[in-house]
Every structure is written in structure tokens, then in C-alpha cells.
Amino acid sequence: MNLIQLLPFGPAAVETLSELRAGLEREFAVPCEILPPEPEPAFAFNLTRQQFSSTEILAAMLKRNTPAKWRLLGVTPLDLYIPILTFVFGEAQLPGTCAVVSSHRLSQEFYGLPADPKLQHERLLKEAVHELGHTLNISHCEDYQCAMAPSHGVEWIDLKTSRFCGTCRTLVPARSMLNASR
Numbered sequence: 001m002n003l004i005q006l007l008p009f010g011p012a013a014v015e016t017l018s019e020l021r022a023g024l025e026r027e028f029a030v031p032c033e034i035l036p037p038e039p040e041p042a043f044a045f046n047l048t049r050q051q052f053s054s055t056e057i058l059a060a061m062l063k064r065n066t067p068a069k070w071r072l073l074g075v076t077p078l079d080l081y082i083p084i085l086t087f088v089f090g091e092a093q094l095p096g097t098c099a100v101v102s103s104h105r106l107s108q109e110f111y112g113l114p115a116d117p118k119l120q121h122e123r124l125l126k127e128a129v130h131e132l133g134h135t136l137n138i139s140h141c142e143d144y145q146c147a148m149a150p151s152h153g154v155e156w157i158d159l160k161t162s163r164f165c166g167t168c169r170t171l172v173p174a175r176s177m178l179n180a181s182r
């Protein structure tokens with residue numbers, strides 16, 4: 001992996017994107033750039049569920065023909081789903097070049113709690129690292145602190161870190177870890 005591109009779908013706070021970019025550059029030690037935002041992906045909207053299909057968003061992203069060594073990460077405030085689940089925080093190709101993450105259920109306000117932007121940024125970074133990990137063909141990890149631990153709710157996200165455990169880290173292409181000091 002030698003470049004990560006962030007592709008906003010729908011409105012995204014500038015601060016959220018720049019925090020995410022900084023975090024991903026730190027975790028993967030590759031440059032990360034923010035692309036001009038796409039409009040809300042109306043094509044992926046499911047009228048019955050009032051949610052957006054992450055799979056259809058991924059399919060649209062694939063048409064952009066991302067070079068094999070790059071990663072394209074969709075970022076959206078919209079609520080995402082796959083048919084068998086109530087919602088998803090994100091979805092990725094396993095392996096592949098594309099992944100998408102949603103901040104919709106990562107805010108404290110979503111759960112009726114006072115806003116905590118820092119916590120929200122941390123959660124988004126963890127989920128972004130997780131989905132990008134899947135694109136690198138890394139499966140779920142049993143280490144609950146590893147970024148590749150599965151998350152079925154924000155409590156699970158808060159338990160883990162944005163970092164790969166020792167085992168998962170060996171699966172990340174070495175070049176991208178050249179500058180990692182941890």
C-alpha cells in the first residue's frame with residue numbers, strides 16, 4: 001500500500017476528515033489524501049430501511065479503478081447496512097482496494113449522550129483502520145485490543161485500539177510500516 005485516498009460521500013466535517021487523515025498516516029505510514037466530496041449516494045438508498053447499502057457504495061467506488069497498491073476509503077455520515085444486519089459501521093473488500101466507513105453510529109449524540117468529538121474521531125479511526133485491514137486480507141482477530149477485533153457496537157470499538165496486534169501487523173505490507181516507530 002502506498003497511498004490512501006479518502007472519498008467523502010455526503011457532507012463531512014473538514015475537521016473529521018483531517019483528523020482521520022492524520023490518524024491513518026500515523027497507523028499505516030503512507031500518505032493519505034482527501035478527495036473532493038461525492039454527493040449523497042441516492043442510488044444506494046433503501047426506501048424501506050431508510051439506510052444506505054454499503055455494498056452498493058463499494059460497487060460504485062470500484063468503478064474508479066483504484067491502482068492495486070492504493071486504497072480508496074469512502075467516509076460518510078450516512079447510516080449503512082447490509083441485508084443480514086441491522087446496520088454496519090463499515091464494509092470492505094477482503095481483499096481489495098476499497099472500503100467504506102460510516103460515522104453515523106459513532107457519535108455519543110446517537111445514543112442520547114453529550115457530544116464528545118474526540119471520542120468520535122477515535123472511533124472513526126479505529127473503524128477505518130479495521131476496514132483497511134480487511135482490504136489487506138486481514139481477517140478478524142481474537143485480541144480484543146487489536147484494530148481487527150470485530151465490533152458489533154460502540155462498546156466494542158471503545159475496548160480496542162486503532163493499532164494492529166503483533167500478529168496482524170505482520171500481515172500489513174512491510175513498506176507501509178517503514179516509518180512506524182511503535
Ligand SMILES: [Zn+2]
Nearest residue numbers: 130134140150
Ligand atoms: Zn471486520
Ligand SMILES: [Zn+2]
Nearest residue numbers: 141146165168
Ligand atoms: Zn490482531
